[in-house]
Amino acid sequence: MLKYVDTRVVFAEIPDEITLAINISNCPCHCRGCHSSYLAEDIGTILDKDILINLIRENRGITCIAFMGGDSNPEEINDLAFCIRVLSEYQYKVAWYSGRQELSKEIDLKNFDYIKLGPYIEEWGPLDNPTTNQRLYEVCRISKLPDKFIMKDITSKFWK
Numbered sequence: 001m002l003k004y005v006d007t008r009v010v011f012a013e014i015p016d017e018i019t020l021a022i023n024i025s026n027c028p029c030h031c032r033g034c035h036s037s038y039l040a041e042d043i044g045t046i047l048d049k050d051i052l053i054n055l056i057r058e059n060r061g062i063t064c065i066a067f068m069g070g071d072s073n074p075e076e077i078n079d080l081a082f083c084i085r086v087l088s089e090y091q092y093k094v095a096w097y098s099g100r101q102e103l104s105k106e107i108d109l110k111n112f113d114y115i116k117l118g119p120y121i122e123e124w125g126p127l128d129n130p131t132t133n134q135r136l137y138e139v140c141r142i143s144k145l146p147d148k149f150i151m152k153d154i155t156s157k158f159w160k
């Protein structure tokens with residue numbers, strides 16, 4: 001079961017979006033130099049569909065919901081993303097910040113608009129450093145192929 005520690009409305013994590021960032025605990029990635037090492041602990045409040053809907057209702061004006069973490073249970077992240085799609089009828093963009101190098105097989109791209117991949121590596125820096133190893137992808141539908149998607153690297157948007 002996923003748990004979250006807190007939420008913030010942020011403007012930089014997803015370019016051109018007003019994002020409700022949900023900070024999820026129990027992170028299994030253990031990146032050296034992690035900016036939020038407390039997120040490795042199994043702490044916080046259970047994040048289920050009802051709680052998620054309440055969080056969205058409490059934050060009017062947002063355009064995007066981002067799951068910050070959740071690598072302990074990508075299947076549940078995928079389910080919650082699907083829930084946002086269905087209940088909001090595509091009103092909100094959906095994003096996931098994963099600390100893994102590769103995208104989990106539990107993730108169905110059709111439920112997401114943005115996916116960030118890559119662990120934090122101190123020497124290479126975060127997304128806004130041009131030397132970063134991390135990547136932010138926009139999930140794009142291939143026209144005429146309704147169930148086919150590509151991940152377009154938009155990391156350079158952080159460097160302008």
Ligand code: SF4
Nearest residue numbers: 027030031034099120
């Ligand atoms: S994925 Fe993020 S929260 Fe998890 S250890 Fe790495 S930097 Fe910290």
